[in-house]
Amino acid sequence: MFGRRASDMAPGTHYRSERISAVNGQYFFSTREGTLEGPYYTRVDTEREVALYIRRVKQSDTLLALRGR
Template structure:
């Protein structure tokens, strides 16, 4: 997939993959930033946390952009 985020300097190729993985009955999700978040007790918990993580990242980027004015 070809795509570009607003923070990317140049277009790049991003491959979609499964973000949630299970290890020893615990669930984790990986981020574009290269971190592994978790553990969570269920897949549903991990997926809910993905949405919250994205919301936090967008908010922090907006705060940084506002302060940079």
């Protein structure tokens, strides 16, 4: 996939991959920023946290954009 986030300095190629992984019965998700978030007890909990994480990142980007005006 070819894409660029507003915060990226230059366009790049991003490959889709499974971001949720299970280790010893606990679930984690990885971010584009290279962090590993978790542990969570179920995949459903992890998926919910992924959605919340994305929402927080978008809100942060919006606030930074407003602050930069």
